[in-house]
Amino acid sequence: MTAETFTFQTEVNRLLDIVAHSLYSHKEIFLRELISNASDACDRLRYLAITEPGLIADDPEFRIRLTVDKAAGTLSVADNGIGMNHSDLIESLGTIARSGSQVFLSQLSGDARKDMTLIGQFGVGFYAAFMVADRVEVVTRRAGETDAWQWVSDGKGAFTIEPATRPGRGTTVILHLKQDEKEFLEESRLRQIVRRYSDHIGIPIVWEGGEKPATLNAASSLWTRPKKDITEEQYKEFYHHVGHTFDDPWLTLHYAAEGVLSYTALLFIPSSPPLDMFHPDRKSHVKLYVRRVFITDDCEGLIPAYLRFLRGVVDSEDLPLNISREMFQRDPRLARIRAGLVKRVLDELGKKAENEAEAYTAFWNNFGAVLKEGIYEDFENRDRLIGLSRFRTTAGDGLVSLDTYVDRMKEGQGAIYTINGEEAEALSRSPQLEGFKAKGVEVLLLTDPVDEFWIPAVGRYRDKPFKSVAAAGIDLDAIAGGETEDKGETEAADADSPELAALTKALGEALAGQVKEVRLSRRLTESAVCLVAGEGDMDIYLERLLRQHHKLEPGMATLRVLEVNPGHPLIRRLAGLAAAEADAGRGVLADAAHLLLDQARIVEGEPVSDPTGFARRLASVLENSLPEPATPATGDA
Numbered sequence: 001m002t003a004e005t006f007t008f009q010t011e012v013n014r015l016l017d018i019v020a021h022s023l024y025s026h027k028e029i030f031l032r033e034l035i036s037n038a039s040d041a042c043d044r045l046r047y048l049a050i051t052e053p054g055l056i057a058d059d060p061e062f063r064i065r066l067t068v069d070k071a072a073g074t075l076s077v078a079d080n081g082i083g084m085n086h087s088d089l090i091e092s093l094g095t096i097a098r099s100g101s102q103v104f105l106s107q108l109s110g111d112a113r114k115d116m117t118l119i120g121q122f123g124v125g126f127y128a129a130f131m132v133a134d135r136v137e138v139v140t141r142r143a144g145e146t147d148a149w150q151w152v153s154d155g156k157g158a159f160t161i162e163p164a165t166r167p168g169r170g171t172t173v174i175l176h177l178k179q180d181e182k183e184f185l186e187e188s189r190l191r192q193i194v195r196r197y198s199d200h201i202g203i204p205i206v207w208e209g210g211e212k213p214a215t216l217n218a219a220s221s222l223w224t225r226p227k228k229d230i231t232e233e234q235y236k237e238f239y240h241h242v243g244h245t246f247d248d249p250w251l252t253l254h255y256a257a258e259g260v261l262s263y264t265a266l267l268f269i270p271s272s273p274p275l276d277m278f279h280p281d282r283k284s285h286v287k288l289y290v291r292r293v294f295i296t297d298d299c300e301g302l303i304p305a306y307l308r309f310l311r312g313v314v315d316s317e318d319l320p321l322n323i324s325r326e327m328f329q330r331d332p333r334l335a336r337i338r339a340g341l342v343k344r345v346l347d348e349l350g351k352k353a354e355n356e357a358e359a360y361t362a363f364w365n366n367f368g369a370v371l372k373e374g375i376y377e378d379f380e381n382r383d384r385l386i387g388l389s390r391f392r393t394t395a396g397d398g399l400v401s402l403d404t405y406v407d408r409m410k411e412g413q414g415a416i417y418t419i420n421g422e423e424a425e426a427l428s429r430s431p432q433l434e435g436f437k438a439k440g441v442e443v444l445l446l447t448d449p450v451d452e453f454w455i456p457a458v459g460r461y462r463d464k465p466f467k468s469v470a471a472a473g474i475d476l477d478a479i480a481g482g483e484t485e486d487k488g489e490t491e492a493a494d495a496d497s498p499e500l501a502a503l504t505k506a507l508g509e510a511l512a513g514q515v516k517e518v519r520l521s522r523r524l525t526e527s528a529v530c531l532v533a534g535e536g537d538m539d540i541y542l543e544r545l546l547r548q549h550h551k552l553e554p555g556m557a558t559l560r561v562l563e564v565n566p567g568h569p570l571i572r573r574l575a576g577l578a579a580a581e582a583d584a585g586r587g588v589l590a591d592a593a594h595l596l597l598d599q600a601r602i603v604e605g606e607p608v609s610d611p612t613g614f615a616r617r618l619a620s621v622l623e624n625s626l627p628e629p630a631t632p633a634t635g636d637a
């Protein structure tokens with residue numbers, strides 16, 4: 001049988017291109033990637049061998065071997081792990097098949113600089129070999145199978161696969177080093193790289209270049225070692241290994257729980273958000289081990305979805321080894337471990353929030369939106385999670401806790417006021433906030449879609465209900481303070497004013513079918529108009545979110561209430577016009593009604609309903625506001 005030729009998936013080519021051109025400063029990490037793969041391959045086979053011991057009976061000691069051939073200029077990394085068969089090879093070394101890679105691929109921009117940063121977060125894995133080699137061979141044999149295969153590529157678009165021979169199971173990666181990469185043939189250099197990046201690997205990495213084999217790493221899994229023997233650098237490298245990531249950990253949490261259940265946890269919180277944070281599967285990435293044997297990195301039930309930003313390992317002493325992955329998820333002991341992990345993580349977050357507010361802000365900006373999912377998903381920890389939550393408010397740039405907010409509520413303020421939208425800066429300029437600002441009442445600026453879910457679920461905090469400033473029935477009069485102390489009387493007068501009554505009636509008629517109601521506002525101080533939700537109606541922003549996610553019937557839209565500011569000069573003049581009941585004013589009033597509604601919609605971030613009509617009315621109003629030209633602009637006078 002001759003070699004078959006395959007082409008790489010387009011995205012692999014893109015990756016290889018970037019690898020070849022841009023990653024020079026870190027090229028030694030190719031070895032970390034290959035050793036990491038070898039170690040994963042051993043982990044996977046060790047797990048299979050629990051139920052099928054025959055798979056490793058001929059060679060039970062796992063190890064990774066490094067050898068060089070100086071004459072040929074090759075470096076080999078060999079493992080006796082699970083190996084790959086023909087289809088594994090095509091799938092694994094021809095595509096980017098990792099979990100989360102879809103997100104990665106969708107974000108590749110083609111701009112080498114940007115893609116580099118992405119890769120920095122994501123890692124190049126096996127393809128890193130092409131940073132130092134102009135030809136890579138992989139000879140591999142899957143455990144339990146007899147056929148071996150050789151995969152070869154120069155990293156330029158294609159690879160070949162052909163039958164080969166290999167005495168035992170496992171994979172050997174042979175790098176034909178580029179002319180100026182011969183430093184990777186030297187024992188001292190290799191030893192240094194292994195110590196630096198791969199010391200935490202739990203199986204021996206053996207150098208077979210000298211008189212007798214030498215083990216280069218400590219060969220015990222990092223989390224099994226005493227904390228005092230582990231340097232920050234080692235934690236960091238381990239984090240890179242388990243997390244498939246290259247930033248620094250924002251938090252490192254390493255502890256052994258003893259008692260009814262014994263387990264060791266080594267968990268990290270990243271300092272920059274992983275790419276798949278908002279992927280719909282909301283998968284956790286913490287690896288589960290049982291007595292040092294890797295079980296799965298996808299154990300539902302080990303970590304709640306709202307802590308899916310955690311990376312690391314949990315190694316249990318008690319869970320049984322010989323049950324299926326699916327069975328673990330139903331083991332009540334797993335739920336107990338989870339409760340313990342959640343408690344410890346929230347404890348640590350609490351300490352950071354209290355003692356290192358600035359660092360906590362960085363965490364919150366990355367993961368606050370994820371953590372808040374727990375407020376409605378984890379009833380048991382609801383209060384703690386609310387306590388850990390931070391908010392932007394109209395009071396300033398910093399982040400505020402709900403306790404701080406409630407502590408400084410105004411006298412007579414009965415509710416925690418909120419406003420929702422996409423972006424805090426724009427929200428803080430919303431007309432609906434004018435009355436609150438005038439009174440000095442603080443409002444939470446909510447910009448995470450998840451806020452639409454946990455707030456209704458919680459309802460109130462410290463006995464104060466949450467209330468949207470865009471909801472019906474806002475009454476600011478009861479609240480002390482502000483420049484509008486005597487507003488109560490003016491408002492009573494406004495309500496009785498026949499002119500204003502005529503105006504709301506005329507506007508209501510002109511906008512029939514487009515608004516639910518037109519009424520005088522008690523929350524506007526500067527703007528002429530704003531839109532608010534009617535009694536019992538869906539929140540305006542929530543409806544927009546649902547529409548964006550196609551969760552609403554097409555065409556379905558709740559009619560809103562148009563509030564007009566009785567103190568605004570424009571509204572006063574229009575009121576005079578409405579009261580005069582002169583027919584000449586009707587057309588102007590109708591145009592004004594539509595323009596006021598469109599203006600309110602624009603401020604709300606909604607499109608105007610009839611752009612052509614909007615343009616025509618605006619032009620006509622502008623035209624009427626300008627003086628007639630003294631001499632005709634055109635013509636032949």
Ligand code: ADP
Pocket residue numbers: 033037038040041079081082083084092093098124125126127170171244
């Ligand atoms: P990752 O390790 O993140 O999955 P890599 O690019 O490093 O991504 O490797 C791609 C895939 O190739 C691995 O997921 C694995 O299936 C396969 N692979 C790589 N090296 C080995 C090896 N030494 N033994 C078995 N499979 C391997």
Ligand code: MG
Pocket residue numbers: 033036037125126
């Ligand atoms: Mg890898």
